[in-house]
Amino acid sequence: MPGEDRGVRESIIVAGVSAFRRLGYHGASVNDIVSEAGVSKGGFYHHFPSKEALFVEVMERVLFIREEGEPPAPGDADVEERLRALFFAPLSREADYLPILFDAIKASAVVRERVAELFGSYRERCEGLLRRGQEVGAVRERLDCASWAFQIVASIEGAFLLSVVSPDPTGSERLPEALDKLFETLWRVLRRIDI
C-alpha cells in the first residue's frame, strides 16, 4: 500500500527531525527514533540504509532553502527585492539545526559534502544576483561579487549560530531584527557607486 509506505517513511523522518533536534546527531539513537516513530528497528532499516542516510534526508528537509521566490522575477530593477528574498529565505528553515549539522559533519563525509553544496549553492545564487545587479546598474560596478557573496552568507549563518547558542530568549528574538538591519546596511553599501 503506497499510502502506508509513505506514511511509515514519513513518520520516521518526522521522528528523526525531532529526535536529532532534541538530542543531536550522536545523542539520538536509532532506538530513540524508532520508538518515537512507533516503528520497529527492522522497519527503520527497511526504509533507510543507515542512521546517516536518515540524517541526510532530515537535513534536506529542514535546511534546504527552496528556490522559490527567485525565478519569477526576471524584471529589471527588482534585484533588490530578489536579494532581499534570498537573504531572508534561511529564516524559514529551522534555525536550531545548524549545531546539529556540525554534530554530524565530523561523523559523515556525505553530510559534509551536502552541507558544503548547500552553502556553496547559496553563495553562488547570491553572487549571481549581485552580478545581475551590476548589469542592471543597481549594484555598484567595482565590487568583488564573489567576496561579497561570501560575506553575506557568512553574516546570515553567523547570526543563526549566535542566536542558537545564546540560551537567553533575547538573543534569538533579536534574530529577524538583526537580519533586517544587516540587510539594510549591506544594501546601502552595495548599491552606492561610492560609499
Add this chain to the structure above:
Amino acid sequence: MPGEDRGVRESIIVAGVSAFRRLGYHGASVNDIVSEAGVSKGGFYHHFPSKEALFVEVMERVLFIREEGEPPAPGDADVEERLRALFFAPLSREADYLPILFDAIKASAVVRERVAELFGSYRERCEGLLRRGQEVGAVRERLDCASWAFQIVASIEGAFLLSVVSPDPTGSERLPEALDKLFETLWRVLRRIDI
C-alpha cells in the same frame, strides 16, 4: 613532582586538542587521547574527572580570545585600532574548532554554557568599544550598538563556519581577505555620520 604533574596534565591537553580536532568530540575516545598523550587511563582520570571536563579545558585554551591587546589602549581616537584588534583576534585561534564545539554542545550543558559565555563576552566587548567610540566621536551617534555588536560577531563566526565547511582551498584562503573587506566596510559604516 609538581613539574612532572603539570607535564602530564599538559600532555593530556595537547593530545586532546589534536585528537578532538582530528576526530571530533564524539569521534575521539579517551583511549585515543591517552595513547596520543603517552599516559595511562588511570592517569587521565587522575587529572580530569571526565572526557567532558577535558574538552572544556581544551576549548578554553583553543577558543578563548585573550583580553590582551585591548587594555593597553586607553587613548582617545584609538577606538578604530582597538576594534580592529578585537575583530581579527579570532583569526589567531584555531578556526577549525568551531564545528567540534558544536559536536560537543549537544552532549554537554557545561560546554553549551561556556560557548554562550564566550560569544556573549565577545559581543559585550564589541558593544563597549562601539559605545566608547560614540563618546569619543569616532562612531556615529545614532547607532544601535548592541545590534551592531551582534552583527559583527555574527559575520566573523559565520565566516569561520563557512571556511571550515568548504572543502576547496579557495574558500578558506579567502578568509583573511574577506574579513579584511568586512572590517573596512563595517568601519566605514560605523564611523560616518551619514552613510
Add this chain to the structure above:
Amino acid sequence: MPGEDRGVRESIIVAGVSAFRRLGYHGASVNDIVSEAGVSKGGFYHHFPSKEALFVEVMERVLFIREEGEPPAPGDADVEERLRALFFAPLSREADYLPILFDAIKASAVVRERVAELFGSYRERCEGLLRRGQEVGAVRERLDCASWAFQIVASIEGAFLLSVVSPDPTGSERLPEALDKLFETLWRVLRRIDI
C-alpha cells in the same frame, strides 16, 4: 502456470548455487538470493520452507554424483574402467562447494545427515566395486575392501579440500594431475596379488 512455477523454483535454485558459492552459507542472505533470482521474498517462501531447505536442494544438485556411467558396465573385466569412472566422477562436480558444505554443516542437522549419506554412498559404491573386482579376479583377494574404500574417498575429498584452500593456481591446477597419479598408484596396489 506449471511452467512458470518450475521456472521460479529453478531460478531460485540457480541463484542459490551462485550466491552460496560466492558468499558461503551464512554469508548469503535470503535477500541476496531472491534479488539475484529476481523473485520476491514471498515467492521464495512459497517454494521453499526455509533457507536451509534451499541449501539442501542446492547441495543435491551441485554435489550429488550421478549413478550414470556405472550401470552400463555389467561385463567382466571392466572393473578397472568402472572404478576409474567412479574415481573421477567428483571432478565433474563443483569443487569449491566443499567448504560451503562445511559452512552449513554446523548449522543444519539435515545437511549434516545428507553429507554423511553422500560420502557413505560413495564409499559403499567403491567398496562394492572392489568386492566385485575380487570376485572377477581383478582385485587381489586378501584386501580389506571397506578400509580401502574409505581411503579412496578420503584421498579424493582431501585433494578437493586442498585445491580449494590453496590460493595459488598451481595447487588447483595440480588437481586432475594429482588425481590421475593417485588412481594409477591405487590401482596398481589394488590389483596385484602381492604388492
Add this chain to the structure above:
Amino acid sequence: MPGEDRGVRESIIVAGVSAFRRLGYHGASVNDIVSEAGVSKGGFYHHFPSKEALFVEVMERVLFIREEGEPPAPGDADVEERLRALFFAPLSREADYLPILFDAIKASAVVRERVAELFGSYRERCEGLLRRGQEVGAVRERLDCASWAFQIVASIEGAFLLSVVSPDPTGSERLPEALDKLFETLWRVLRRIDI
C-alpha cells in the same frame, strides 16, 4: 598482575575452543564465549580485537602441527621414521575442527590465509622429507616429490574430513587404523624402485 592476565586470556581461548567446536564459527556468539569464560564482554574485547582474532588464535592452538619430532633426526636411513612421525602428527590435533575451519574460511580472509599457510607448510615438509629420502636412497629416485607430497596431505586431511562427517562412531574409530594402512601402502610405493 601478569598471572591473572594470562589467566583471563587463557580462559577466553579455552571457552572459544569449546564454543566453536560445539556451535561452529558462526553459531558461537561472543556472548556464548564470554559467558562460558566467565568474563565480561568488555574484557573479551580488551584481550582480542574481534571474534575473528580469537578464532585465529584458537585455530593456531588446535590445528597447528608442531615441528617437534622432526629435527632430532639428522641421521641417515631414518627418513621412514620421520615421515611416519609427520604423517601421524595431525592425529594429535583435534580432528573435529576441520569443518569449523571451513565454517570460518568464507567469513575471514585471515583464516583463509592461515589455513593455506598451514597446509602449505605441511606439504613442504613432506616434500622435503621425500627429497631427503631420495638422496639417502630410501625413496625411489624417479618420483615427483611435489605431487606425492600433495597426495599424502590430501589423504590425511580427507580422512579427517570423512571421520568427522560420519555420525556413526565406526567411521571415526576407523581413522587411526585407516591412516595406518594408508601409510603402509604409501611407504611401500614410495620406497620401491619398481612397484
Add this chain to the structure above:
DNA sequence: TATGAATGAGAGTTCATTCAT
C-alpha cells in the same frame, strides 16, 4: 500465487568510567 513491508531478537563491537593493585 505473489508481494515486500514489518518484525524483533540478537549479532559484533565500542567506550566512558571504575578500581584493585
Add this chain to the structure above:
DNA sequence: AATGAATGAACTCTCATTCAT
C-alpha cells in the same frame, strides 16, 4: 601517583521469517 584490566549498558545494524494485502 599511576596503572591498565575489567565492566556492562548501549550502540548500529542484520536477517530469517511472517502476513496483510
